Amino acid sequence: MATETTKNKYIEAVGRRKTAVVRVRLTAASKSSYIVNGKPLTTYFPVKELQVIVQKPMIDAATKDYSVSIVARGGGIHAQAEGAAMGIARALTKADALLRLPLKKAGHLTRDPRAKERRKFGLKKARKAPQWSKR
DSSP: OEEEOSSOEEEEEEEEETTEEEEEEEEEOSSOEEEETTEEHHHHSOSHHHHHHHHHHHHHHTOOOEEEEEEEESSOHHHHHHHHHHHHHHHHHHHOGGGHHHHHHTTOSSOOOOOOOOOOTTSSSSSOOOOOOOO
8 A cells, every 4th residue: 555645655564473563664766775664774784684674575675775674672682683684575576466375385474373371370481380299
């Protein structure tokens, strides 16, 4: 769904992972750039592995003509990076429906449902019980 701001058109999508919620906006541009929470990608995600996770959908879709604006909330930085990748993939499919198949095959459009299990009363963690003693 393309939305028109004052002068730039952008495509918006949401990606999630664990408790992280990431909003992604793609704007047409001559060369790609990434801004995460008002900072450049290399500043917000200093680890190279996380930068690669965020950029992977653009590489798999073979497109470089978008400026990417990311707003990430909640979770840890790894969950935010994976949520951003999912948001970028969803926005790319909104921009061009033909990109859906390669992004789907690469696994970018499937949400990872795994999250931390809640702690139950009487237990130390979600499943770990206190040590049993016979006497």
